[in-house]
Amino acid sequence: MDHKRITFLLALIWTIVAVLPLFFGGTNFIMHILIMCLIWSVVASCWDLIMGFAGIFSFGQVAFFVMGAYASAIISAQFSIPPIFAVFVAGGITAAIGILVGLPCLKLKGAYIALVTFAVHMILEPVLKGDIGRAMGTGGSRGLLTIEPMHIFGYTFTTASPVPYFYLMLLVAVLCSVIILVVIKSHWGTAFLALKDSQEFATCLGVSAFKYKLRVFALTSFLTGMMGGFYAHYVGMLSTRMLGIDLFVTLMVILVIGGVGKFPGAIIGAFITIAVNELLSPLGPYRPITMGAMVVILVLVLPDGIVGLFERLFSKKQHGMTH
Amino acid sequence: MKKALGILLILVLALMPATGLWAKDTIKVGVPLAMTGPYTDTGDNYWKGIKMAIDEINTAGGLLGKQLEPIRFDTQEFAPERVMQGADYLCGQIGVDSVHAGWAGWGQDVRAYGKYTAPFFADDGSQSAVDVFKQNKEEYKNIFQLTDTGINQAQSMFNVLMALPYEYPNKKAVIITADDAWGTEVGDTLEKNFKEKGWDVAMHELVPYGTNQWGPLLTKIRRIKPAIIHVEIVSAQEVITFFRQFMKRPTNSILSYGYSLVPREVVETMGKEADGLLGEVPTAMPTPEAPTPEAQAWLEKFETIWGHLPQAGSWAAYSGVKAWATAVEAVGDEKNHDAVSDYIATNGYKGETGWWKWDEDHVMRAGGDVPIAHYQVQDGVMVAIFTDPPTKPYKDYQFQVPRWIKQ
Amino acid sequence: MVIEITDVIISGLINGSVYALMAVGLTLIYGVSKAFNFAYGSFYSLGGYIAFLLFGLSFINNYFLVFVLAVPILLVFGFFVEKTLVAPLRKRDDWEIKVMMITLGLALFLDNSFQVIFGSRMKSLPPFLEGGFEAGDFYLSHQDVGIFFLSIGGILLFRWFLNNTRTGMSVRAVAQNPAGAQIVGIPKEFVFAATFAISTVMVGMGGILLAQKYFITPMGGWDILVKAWVITAFGGMGSIRGGLYAAFIVGMLEAFVGWYFGMTWTLIVLFAVLLTTLAVRPQGLLGKWG
Amino acid sequence: MIELVDVNACYQDFHVLKNVSLAVKKGQIVVMLGPNGHGKSTVLKSICGLVEKVSGLIRFEGETITGLGSEKLVGMGITYIAENRELFPQMSVLENLKLGAYSRSARAFEKENLEKVFDLFPRLRDRQSQLAATMSGGEARMLAIARGLMSNARFLAIDEPSLGLQPNLRDEVAKIIKQINGQGITLLVVEQNIPQITELADTLYVLEEGSISFEGSKEDARGNDHLKEIFLGM
């Protein structure tokens, strides 16, 4: 998809999302879901950036998110840093961990990278719950029950009136999507694609696989960690339950629906997935069954997600749109 | 396969709007419980009690002449934002007049539902939930805990262990708990108590859920030969595998399972094999024989409806609904949430075993007519042998020295 | 102390043998078709549930009959899944990630279907061997010995199958050189589906073997998936011998770490060892097919 | 025996063969020449069912075989011997050979063919248990040809047998090709580094840009200046 079309699509999505509070502003439940949609849309976009564009099978996205959330909560509590700064510090910490995780991954291939990054996810829970975590102030298995709410210029965002926080998150999500767009559009994105298509030729043209792969780890884990921070200060509570398989699968479904490597598909995917998940909620145990069935069917029927479907419809008229 | 899935999907989509239709003029009751994921079974226990209470009220003509209508919400794994979503959905979106939860998230729930006014009944059994409550008693006045905290429950377990008519061969204890909030709360309290009484806690192990290879730990236990082993993992798989592997070469130890004796599978799977195990249930309806005729009637009714004896939480959740209904009758307006909450807090509720009184932290403290019951599995059935506090033997039931202890 | 360490070693050996059976199945699919099966753990539970259902039938009263009936069911199921879900994706450039996604979806579907059909409560099977060896403080149950020998036997049987049967050789051929396999007339697509089916049988049999000891639960397979995955990568994806060594190393490591440091450390140590290994040898202990 | 009429073949979007027509008669050796990358291998692979998108008519002994997969064709007696050998590296020589006789029709003759092959390549007999990966280029080439023979093929398509061979072995390859042909096997060979093989040819084809640009005997070819220029380069 060319950049003009992505920009247009982004503008369209965010405009629609921006007016949603006019309809749902009074219903906390829906506003809350919308805020979660915004958060997941950024996290999923980051995942898409690293997996879809850079072609690195990183499965550590949820782990980075949780790290960022804990880091921000702990920093703001222990060093009394205002949350609005703490989230960036948390992003920085997560980025540093992202680079550390990225280093061994440079040498590895597809499924191994998936394993190493997923290993980070698996280790995180015992670490956060165990002695190390408790020493850092994670509250062990009880989790953190009091996290300072976000406040800017004396205004405190509370969950009781979510509309202001919705707009704050919208601003953050717009900024993140612009960052991702700029990255895709800039030489970074070109480097990712070139490395993904033909690493040999790309490196022989001077593209440093090392540098750009580490950068994508750093960037995506920074943004993801930062979103974790925003999440923590919004919800006000944290536990290692986030590391359950549910969230991981939800993010995967977002990508399946949105389309891998089809930015801004992940954003659309996030809104659809979270909405469908809520709609299916009354079905109780049939909800995950339906979600699972949907993934299976969608991968077969709509392998490039919704954006891929649009593209296919477009490219029939307009030749030459490769994936 | 594809076709079948497609049909399923269509069915689901077709069913969706149907769930959104509610009959008019009912009182809506929120029921946020785990319907999927690892806590499904505990969610089920609570639901059975809640459903029984609601059906009872409805068949008796409803509350203030209106039928009760439960609105369920799947809390999944109690991720913080999920708990919040539940509160926003049930209280914010639907506008229910009371919420009956079970295990709902160790304090996250207090926050989430405290924002609203509808009376909220939870079975957290957690000191951290009480701590959150104490931060703002006015704001959280609609929150009611149906059971005592883990600290007090653990204290009670210790009291009973010390009161058993049995002479311990040594003063060595082993504590194994799950690495969750409940497990650590119980484990830490027990360790403190043991140490105060001059016992040696030779091993205090946290284990992750899903542990079912106990070889390495049992190896250590066999060396220690403790007088008491306390296991606190509220998941049948773990405690059964532990027991079976322990029984291959048992030590002369009393096996205390605390709250982890109560998942229905434990006794149902093992039957008489489980004889000798100790455990406890807070806010309990002692079995097999209830303390009062009303309670006995309730027990029998539960068994007729669901086909088995009540599990931990069923009766507590049932009583929560009844307590709220009593208060609503007294206040005369289900929408006056504050008045209903105040009524419950000051007047309590008279249940099958006697009076329920919430303390100033809105916790149903163990004792009086609603004590913690301590059980031993005897002949394949959970038999209440003690109640606490105060620690006293229950009816004529006797503690039996487990068969694996060689004296 | 000696008895304690013997106990730990035996516990490591028995777990290692079962891990080996599971890991060999996973490494097999990866080695042959480069597909990563996220639903592998769910197939483990599936095996258990099939056995549970079979034991519910009146004419079935022993494990032998269960195995005889369960194997073809698992075989057909695995074959069917490969043909309908995995094979259609193989033509795509990004099929690797698509296969991961579709099998993840399948896992979600299966696990929750188990939950709806069988309930979230665990299911148990009758023990297949009673009693045990006893010598002083030392005890070894017959069941564990049985599990050990059946697992090892299963792997040896599989090894024999790979080395000595025509189908087995064609599986190895596709793994080593798919183009070459096609040239000599081996139906590649069939071999892909067949290996998928065989690996389903292996993990399903694991599920049946362990059901009595560890029970069957709807979500019980995830643990198995993660372990098998770690072992596979540790030993070298696609290397059966590597997987075998890795399985026993992991089994021992778990036993010793759990005994010495505590159970919560096993996962951390496991992954630490894995990461260190991969940092030094990105292809795992034993690189390709061995 | 083999006949191609207006065959087209594509790899992904890349149209490799354009209306190729050729014929190989029973018992013949036909040699195909042409610049690298112009589709010679694709012709062989198309015949042997190794190219996904093939259209046109391919006939084997009068029977249409267009679109059939290699697993069928190998059974019918059509076998491809790849330029880059495509052996199974972690298997022994014997295992490689046995797999050569994978098809149902070849299984019955496995023992017999094994003897024949060992007679043809005595060196392989001595190295039955050696892993293919550890063999030298020449031995591996022999093994590839031997594996092809194990399929009991009546038609062999041999792709650049000289690839990676030491010069002194080329004579041997030519000799073997002659011997194989002598056993009654029809051959279509792509080879331009071994003049001896060109010498053996009953018919020569030249493939340029995916189309046949020359068909005729070797004598005709010698007289053709264009051919000299494009592929002999002198």
Place this chain on the structure above:
Amino acid sequence: MGGEQMLRVTNVTKKFGALTAVNNLSFEVRQGQVFGIAGPNGAGKSTVYNLITGLYDFKGTISFKDQDISGLPPHRIAKLGIARTFQIPQTFPSLTVEKSIEVGSYFGSRKGFDQNHVDQVLTFVNLSDMRGAPTGSLNLLQKKMLMIGAALATRPEILMLDEPMAGSNAKEIIQLMDLIRRINQDLGITIILIEHFMKVLTELTETLLILETGTEICCGDPQKVTSDPRVIECYLGDCDD
């Protein structure tokens, strides 16, 4: 002839398992030269390229303008001024023609990205009309041109071409030969050329290296080399034409 020494390969050996792909090879390339490498398929020609550009590690030393480049990662070597193409055209299907050229300009050029230079390169390789097209839609010749263009965009001092003529017809060969000449003479770029067509090599190159199973058979003036009996025997066979 007689320019400064650009690239020196000294005693380089590369083994893949039991196979020795390159065996104790030494040669040097001087500035402004067109240096040819020939030899039968599988003689190790492409491997030599992979060693020079840092894709594989090896024994021995390779130096570029007196700087030892052995062991440097490929992107560093590219940045020093060594560019290459591949025998099987490698392109970036996710990128357009212009973007692909930009990759070279942005990442490989010491002078940094320069739009004018990209435009010049596009014109030079005859792809200005296709700049917006996705690389997947190109034909074989265009893909080769694009590969050469991307390599040129790095402003290399040495351009290494791997069988550029493979799969081309007579007309295209002439076109490509002309392009190579222009790169060498107009842009002053030293060229190393792997090729099968003897005619191309004899016409274009000043020095010709013949490889056989990774070993040097002969090296020197192409006319002399092609008349060397050892070469005729190994490479051309005793062709009676």
